[in-house]
Amino acid sequence: MTKPALILHDPTLRDGQHAVRHQLDAQQIRAYAAAADAAGVPVVEVGHGNGLGASSHQVGHSRISDDEMLATAREALPHSQLAAMMLPGWATSDDLRGAIRHGVDVVRVAAHCTEATVTERHLGTIRELEADAQGVLLMSHMASPDQLADQCALMVSYGAQGVCIFDSAGHYLPHDVSARITAITKAVDVPIAFHGHNNLGMAIANSIAAVDAGARVLDACARGFGAGAGNTQLEVLVAVLERYGHHTGIDLRLLAEATDLAEQILMPAPPTIDSVSLVSGLAGVFSGFKKPVLAAAEQTGVRAWDLFIELGRRRVIAGQEDVIPDTARDLAKQGAHR
Structure with missing residues (x-):
């Protein structure tokens, strides 16, 4: 039986910022974005670790502005889509307009897993600006499958063209993921994404469980570059998906080169489960x-x-x-x- 095609969403240049106190510069962003584009990574997410407008004393100042990050990445991504993330309370509608003016194709609006109502205005604004609007639920282990399904349905009613649950704490086991993705597939008729963290060493297994339950978009970072123990490791995930017979459209050899480059130029050391x-x-x-x-x-x-x-x-x-x-x-x- 033909396995469904999957979309890989790469937030190396956004989630990875947490690991280096948001200090990636334009040269680093340009180099990795170009390598990911050459490998055929379909979506590359860029920005401060906490998203648009988040550079601050409370969560850390970015080395360069949102505008410079996005403009730099856009030039380096002739084929891949450019994505950004925002959290209501940090970013404003003006930040959204600026991001889309810089060529952002996909904007994810993120909220705590039981607070989807705060995404309504921003999802509507993104649709008005004709970018792809997606809703994200953070810390999703803190809500039941039915609660997450209800929250995702709310975001779709606000205009979300896709929904994503984040395992922000790396707390899930595969059966946790299966139950939640299954519930969400029954509640919405848009693509569902899963974003894993590797604190318990389960990010790859959890991502496969998400696919088996109906997710069609997976987040993963080069070498797992991200907060704490890191995210799902992109190059490993693509290899495992190929073993399972899933098409991603990514050239694994070129992706391996891109992730080697990421380790050399982006991170002091790859994430580890300490x-x-x-x-x-x-x-x-x-x-x-x-x-x-x-x-x-x-x-x-x-x-x-x-x-x-x-x-x-x-x-x-x-x-x-x-x-x-x-x-x-x-x-x-x-x-x-x-």
Whole structure:
């Protein structure tokens, strides 16, 4: 039986920014984008790790502006689509207009997994500007399959032409993914995407589970470049999909060269599952909290492991970085020192 064709969405130049404090420069963006384009990667996502308009003291200043990042990438992507992400509260409609003016083809509007209503205005604006509007649910392990299905249906009613769930904490096992994607396929009639993180070493297996349950778009990064333990590893995912008989349209040999280049020029070292990334996945805490958690633990003398467990207990989500030092101080007062 012919396996369905899949679309690979590559956020190396956006999610990878978390791993280098959003300090990628124009030369790095240009070089990797050109290599990904040559390999036939269909969609390349670019920007600050937290998306359009997010460069700030709270989550980190980008080395270069959104405008420069997008203009640089657009020139280097004659064949691939250019994507951007935004989170309401960081980006505005003006940021969307600027991004699309720079040639962005796909804009993803992301919200916490139970807060799809905040995407309505921005999804409508993207449709009006004639770009591909997609809705994203972050920290999706914090919602049940039926809740996610309802939230995805809301985003489609607002104009989303595709929906995506993020395993932002790398917390899922394959059966978790299967249940959620299956529920979403029954609720919407648009392409469904899955974005995995590798904290428990399950990103590839979870991505295959998503496909088997009906997802037709998969996110993955060169060498897994991303927050914490990193994302689904792009070149490995393409190889595994080929073994399963899925067509991606990507030249795996050229992709391997592109990901070799990414390791050389983008990252100090490829992501690894260290003890901090592991506990982040176990606790169900956003992978991008790794660096601020380590900093807060060092300042207060508490164990990073204990701090992650407590953040998970408090159900802290992305965007609440200011809670981390407060939680660390609370643990220190309780005597939870190293």
